[in-house]
Amino acid sequence: MNTPVKPQLIVIGNGMVGHHLVEQLVEQGATERYAITVFGEERHLAYDRVHLSEYFSGRDAASLALSTADYYAEHGIELRLHEAVTAIDREAGEVVTAQGRYAYDRLVLATGSYPFVPPIPGNDREGCLVYRTLEDLDAIREAAETATTGVVVGGGLLGLEAANALRGLDLDTAVVEFAPRLMPMQVDSEGGELLREKIEALGVQVLTGRATQEIVDGEASRHRMVFQDEKVLETDLIVFSAGIRPRDELARDSGLEIGERGGVVIDDSCLTSDPAILAVGEVALWNNSIFGLVAPGYQMAKVAAATLLEGNEAFKGADMSTKLKLMGVDVGSIGDAHGDRTPGARQFRFLDPLKQQYRKLVVSSDGKRLVGAMLVGDNSYYDTLLQYYANRIELPEDPASLILPAGSEAAPALGPDALPATATICSCHNVTKADVCSAIDGGAVDLGAVKGETRASTGCGGCAALLKTLVDHELESRGVEVDKSICEHFHYTRQELYDIVRVEGIKTFSELMEKHGSKVGHGLGSSSAPGLGCDICKPAVASILASCFNEPITDAAHIPLQDTNDTFMANMQKNGTYSVVPRIAGGEITPDKLVVLGQVAQKYELYTKITGGQRIDLFGARLEDLPAIWGELIEAGFETGHAYGKSTRTVKSCVGSTWCRYGVQDSVGMAIRLEDRYKGLRAPHKLKFAVSGCARECAEAQSKDVGVIATENGWNLYVCGNGGMRPRHAELFATDLSDEELFRTIDRFLMFYIRTADRLQRTSVWRENLEGGLDYLKEVILEDSLGINDELERQMQTVIDAYQCEWANAISDPEKLKRFRSFVNDARPDPDIIMTSERGQLRPA
Amino acid sequence: MTIASAAANTMTQTWQRLCTRADLVPYSGVAAWLETDAGPVQVALFYLPGGANPPQSAAQTPPSLAGHAQELYAIDHRDPFSGANVIARGIVGDLQGEPVVASPLYKQHFRLADGRCLEDDSVRLRTWKVSFKGEEVWIQA
Numbered sequence: 001m002n003t004p005v006k007p008q009l010i011v012i013g014n015g016m017v018g019h020h021l022v023e024q025l026v027e028q029g030a031t032e033r034y035a036i037t038v039f040g041e042e043r044h045l046a047y048d049r050v051h052l053s054e055y056f057s058g059r060d061a062a063s064l065a066l067s068t069a070d071y072y073a074e075h076g077i078e079l080r081l082h083e084a085v086t087a088i089d090r091e092a093g094e095v096v097t098a099q100g101r102y103a104y105d106r107l108v109l110a111t112g113s114y115p116f117v118p119p120i121p122g123n124d125r126e127g128c129l130v131y132r133t134l135e136d137l138d139a140i141r142e143a144a145e146t147a148t149t150g151v152v153v154g155g156g157l158l159g160l161e162a163a164n165a166l167r168g169l170d171l172d173t174a175v176v177e178f179a180p181r182l183m184p185m186q187v188d189s190e191g192g193e194l195l196r197e198k199i200e201a202l203g204v205q206v207l208t209g210r211a212t213q214e215i216v217d218g219e220a221s222r223h224r225m226v227f228q229d230e231k232v233l234e235t236d237l238i239v240f241s242a243g244i245r246p247r248d249e250l251a252r253d254s255g256l257e258i259g260e261r262g263g264v265v266i267d268d269s270c271l272t273s274d275p276a277i278l279a280v281g282e283v284a285l286w287n288n289s290i291f292g293l294v295a296p297g298y299q300m301a302k303v304a305a306a307t308l309l310e311g312n313e314a315f316k317g318a319d320m321s322t323k324l325k326l327m328g329v330d331v332g333s334i335g336d337a338h339g340d341r342t343p344g345a346r347q348f349r350f351l352d353p354l355k356q357q358y359r360k361l362v363v364s365s366d367g368k369r370l371v372g373a374m375l376v377g378d379n380s381y382y383d384t385l386l387q388y389y390a391n392r393i394e395l396p397e398d399p400a401s402l403i404l405p406a407g408s409e410a411a412p413a414l415g416p417d418a419l420p421a422t423a424t425i426c427s428c429h430n431v432t433k434a435d436v437c438s439a440i441d442g443g444a445v446d447l448g449a450v451k452g453e454t455r456a457s458t459g460c461g462g463c464a465a466l467l468k469t470l471v472d473h474e475l476e477s478r479g480v481e482v483d484k485s486i487c488e489h490f491h492y493t494r495q496e497l498y499d500i501v502r503v504e505g506i507k508t509f510s511e512l513m514e515k516h517g518s519k520v521g522h523g524l525g526s527s528s529a530p531g532l533g534c535d536i537c538k539p540a541v542a543s544i545l546a547s548c549f550n551e552p553i554t555d556a557a558h559i560p561l562q563d564t565n566d567t568f569m570a571n572m573q574k575n576g577t578y579s580v581v582p583r584i585a586g587g588e589i590t591p592d593k594l595v596v597l598g599q600v601a602q603k604y605e606l607y608t609k610i611t612g613g614q615r616i617d618l619f620g621a622r623l624e625d626l627p628a629i630w631g632e633l634i635e636a637g638f639e640t641g642h643a644y645g646k647s648t649r650t651v652k653s654c655v656g657s658t659w660c661r662y663g664v665q666d667s668v669g670m671a672i673r674l675e676d677r678y679k680g681l682r683a684p685h686k687l688k689f690a691v692s693g694c695a696r697e698c699a700e701a702q703s704k705d706v707g708v709i710a711t712e713n714g715w716n717l718y719v720c721g722n723g724g725m726r727p728r729h730a731e732l733f734a735t736d737l738s739d740e741e742l743f744r745t746i747d748r749f750l751m752f753y754i755r756t757a758d759r760l761q762r763t764s765v766w767r768e769n770l771e772g773g774l775d776y777l778k779e780v781i782l783e784d785s786l787g788i789n790d791e792l793e794r795q796m797q798t799v800i801d802a803y804q805c806e807w808a809n810a811i812s813d814p815e816k817l818k819r820f821r822s823f824v825n826d827a828r829p830d831p832d833i834i835m836t837s838e839r840g841q842l843r844p845a
Numbered sequence: 846m847t848i849a850s851a852a853a854n855t856m857t858q859t860w861q862r863l864c865t866r867a868d869l870v871p872y873s874g875v876a877a878w879l880e881t882d883a884g885p886v887q888v889a890l891f892y893l894p895g896g897a898n899p900p901q902s903a904a905q906t907p908p909s910l911a912g913h914a915q916e917l918y919a920i921d922h923r924d925p926f927s928g929a930n931v932i933a934r935g936i937v938g939d940l941q942g943e944p945v946v947a948s949p950l951y952k953q954h955f956r957l958a959d960g961r962c963l964e965d966d967s968v969r970l971r972t973w974k975v976s977f978k979g980e981e982v983w984i985q986a
Contacts (some may be wrong), residue, residue: 826878
């Protein structure tokens, strides 16, 4: 039997969508089925038109190319570049080019669009160009060589791209837009005004509401543009970028159905009125719309490939939401951004003329759904808003919070319930919420199993907290009881243990274990003796006891509970030596004390480094030297810095009004008072503070658990910020507080955190998991909605009153110093600690 | 990473005095210097007054714990994961009824009774027999 001849498939057009169609055909196996020929009018293989402007900033045609001729050859696809199709002979089933006629069985039009040049007398003068292809760009570049000024006609997306390109060619650039504002499709008048300011600030002149009547010879420059009001603008070069029109002439001439305003009509399968012919991309008119973006074009390409293989995919329209950066300016548009397609829609607007940001929400009449949004100046809001829009997630009670600046009343991050199934949880392994859910449905009943199944959180680990929250949530919603016991010794959460300790006044671990420890893990028989605890519950309980009663952690009853750093009141380093960090409140230190630190470091051969918290860290201290080192430090007036504890660390400060010409309050003074007040406070995790003396924020207070920024009238308080692996801006909590109000508010805030946070949970994560979010926190702390503020303040006062320097306490007690021996039976130092020298200091060998 | 168990029960081993009860820290560890025929060793000594709560099920009972509560444990002071001599400074506890110490550096758990690492079966610290003679602590090595 003869091999049947493959039917001929011809694709006209090798732009981005035309090429994507080829890739889809290859991927879906169409090369087995068809003999494929692709015609491209340009001499270049398909290239990335979205990044066309980069051609002027150094990228060449090759690097913009989306593929190679080899790719086509490899898959047996005939690529005929620089050969324009001039006609389609539907009766004969052939396409016609200057070179000849080619038979087709199926035909795809991917001819794209062309730039619209308004019918202005003089629009064909030399130096009047368009901005669409690499050849257009070559022409612009050539013309620019003898030009000093350039004008772009059209202030839309592409027009601004073109303007940026002209600017890049060192031309004095202007944009002329017919509409009363820039980017009229994407933004409203407020947004347009802001956009104009930003673009003018870049040195580009913006003329809106101008209709060019004619282009004639100029006096100072090559051309003169005459506007409707007789005003004129002279320029050497004109680029038209006033929208696109579909390249539908082949279809039109061959009698295919064409839309009223152009475009080849297609159905959901991308078929034209002739079932042998399909159309995709900007030439295609679906449901009376042309889609001038690349993503919908790609979707059509996928559908068309399936149609050619008798597949059953349908194009269902596309979301035209976009975010882009034009001349460095963020612009975003989602759904019905103007709110004129949704009856009864309500709008929220936020405008910051100083930071030049504008945001608008269009919300359904019942306030529950986001139907559109508009962003100018900051696209960081885009992703969250798009999730609300695309997944029809119910809006928070106060939708405005979604567009208010981060750091003030910013909306809580979407909780696990609100996340759509498509939301990415782990970006390292591209695991979505749906993947996690199906792993759970498939029998993964705990976090470890979900990780094993999906690989989520096994890359960088940055999603660990989110994954755990999601898994717990999903297990709970499936009726699986999630064991939140802190460990096998206590069937309680950290919060429950805290309440037990506080309410019952339990002061030791052994008493707590005796009364509330679980018996699991201690055999099956009649044993009723309490367990020993473990490295999870012991430090957690030690922290709770310290938060409640603040007895010295070195007391005999508490010492076995502590992590090694707390036990020896120093930070263990990788070779078993310790680092020592004395308190330098507010980062202020006298020259005398600075000298002492140097002398101590010299004497005990310690490596010195400045910390991020404005202190000095002395590394490489041997266990047995710690008491002597602290003896000298205490003698010089230092006290312990608690760098080893889950406790208050430092209060960083800028120099403030004392020295700085911008400072409005004494930030150093306040930092010292805060550090003295909260030093030694133990909490579920470490606590970092900072105080800035003015709004310039040199102390970076908004990255701290507690941030204080001076105002003319007092202090603004920010809470729950974090640096580290997952930075989080602190949120504005209260404004213009007096000193006393500030202390009181922080007292309550910290004690509430200590009372309700999980073990090793920083304030940022605690806050994100706090039901009710910032509003709830404000109700509790500022309005005393739970009626606990007196108690919180009293507890804080108890801790403050009980403060004593742990090192001073330890070195006055020979019993406590017994622990600081290298060996209980030998005075030699550990011979295995070996140091080497680097940059003039010692480090572990 | 296998750390061979020392010849724990050979005839050549003898008992020697190490320190006193007062040198120990209840429910915690201290380090001691030990001279053996094979050279010096750093030993972590853990003192659990009254003994660890003994498991009741014979199946999971290590021989050394069978039938009575053990108060004293001697185990390698060197942490095999970091190479630093820090085991005595770890937190002591029990997991599933077995007394363990958690390395203060990378938090692996080692069973006090036999030195086995719970996170990595191939790792095992050496252990020694220790006991009180009056107020003195003696070790077999």
